Amino acid sequence: MIPGLLKWVGNKQRFASGIVSNMPCEFQDYYEPFLGSGAVLAELLSRHENEMFPMFNNAYASDVLPFLIDIFNIAKKEPERLVSYYSDQVEEYSQNPDEAYSAIRDRFNANPNPWDFCLLSRTCYSGIIRFRKADGYMSTPRGPHKPLRAESFSSRVDAWSRLIQSVDFSAMDYRQAMDRPRAGDVVYCDPPYTHSQSILYGAQEFVIDELWRKINECKQRGVYVLLSINGFRESKRKDISVQVPEGLFARELTVNCGTSMIDRLQNNGNKMDGEQVHDKLLLTW
Numbered sequence: 267m268i269p270g271l272l273k274w275v276g277n278k279q280r281f282a283s284g285i286v287s288n289m290p291c292e293f294q295d296y297y298e299p300f301l302g303s304g305a306v307l308a309e310l311l312s313r314h315e316n317e318m319f320p321m322f323n324n325a326y327a328s329d330v331l332p333f334l335i336d337i338f339n340i341a342k343k344e345p346e347r348l349v350s351y352y353s354d355q356v357e358e359y360s361q362n363p364d365e366a367y368s369a370i371r372d373r374f375n376a377n378p379n380p381w382d383f384c385l386l387s388r389t390c391y392s393g394i395i396r397f398r399k400a401d402g403y404m405s406t407p408r409g410p411h412k413p414l415r416a417e418s419f420s421s422r423v424d425a426w427s428r429l430i431q432s433v434d435f436s437a438m439d440y441r442q443a444m445d446r447p448r449a450g451d452v453v454y455c456d457p458p459y460t461h462s463q464s465i466l467y468g469a470q471e472f473v474i475d476e477l478w479r480k481i482n483e484c485k486q487r488g489v490y491v492l493l494s495i496n497g498f499r500e501s502k503r504k505d506i507s508v509q510v511p512e513g514l515f516a517r518e519l520t521v522n523c524g525t526s527m528i529d530r531l532q533n534n535g536n537k538m539d540g541e542q543v544h545d546k547l548l549l550t551w
């Protein structure tokens with residue numbers, strides 16, 4: 267398992283192996299149009315590097331956040347610059363976290379850039395990337411945890427840089443990205459979840475019905491599609507799943523994701539017993 271380059275709420279690092287294991291044993295190209303932390307991509311690339319199934323040709327990763335894509339491209343092409351920035355900034359951050367976090371966040375909001383966004387993801391509350399709907403302001407408060415030491419971050423950048431050399435990273439809307447796959451390709455979708463979309467992605471537009479349409483178009487072209495989406499919360503006592511079009515998916519699996527960090531943020535960080543969230547993993551074949 268490759269440790270995450272970014273700290274990212276809802277990342278699939280713990281479940282990436284299971285998700286990848288449900289992909290076809292062999293396929294043509296891989297597309298991930300909601301990249302986020304890239305945990306599933308990393309698992310797939312790691313298996314490919316070690317000549318384990320599934321086997322595929324090329325990998326294409328994209329996201330609507332350009333500064334997020336920039337981080338991966340910098341890690342791919344100029345890893346030493348990313349390490350140097352982080353090392354300098356995290357040392358300054360540790361001297362006065364509250365003041366430093368506010369300064370970094372203000373700087374990012376004035377001029378969105380991959381460097382500050384990388385550090386914000388590692389220091390904000392539980393990796394919750396929250397944008398205000400009114401103005402797109404990144405508003406997440408500082409987390410109580412200590413950020414990764416510079417040495418640990420450097421080790422992760424080195425691992426990711428080696429792994430992603432052949433990946434094509436692009437900043438684009440998922441609808442554009444999902445027009446690209448052809449018969450025999452695989453698409454993995456991990457979109458904004460409908461029950462938390464207004465909290466996390468208030469500055470972005472996402473309509474689930476449009477995703478259904480793009481998945482169906484891919485399916486009609488012979489593309490294999492996997493989708494992670496909200497299912498249940500409060501340890502399956504509350505159904506937060508979406509209404510899936512009949513016949514769009516052939517299989518449905520349930521994944522226990524543990525306690526929701528978004529709920530904890532809204533509950534002032536208090537421990538929440540018996541509040542596990544279960545995702546659905548839907549497959550078109």
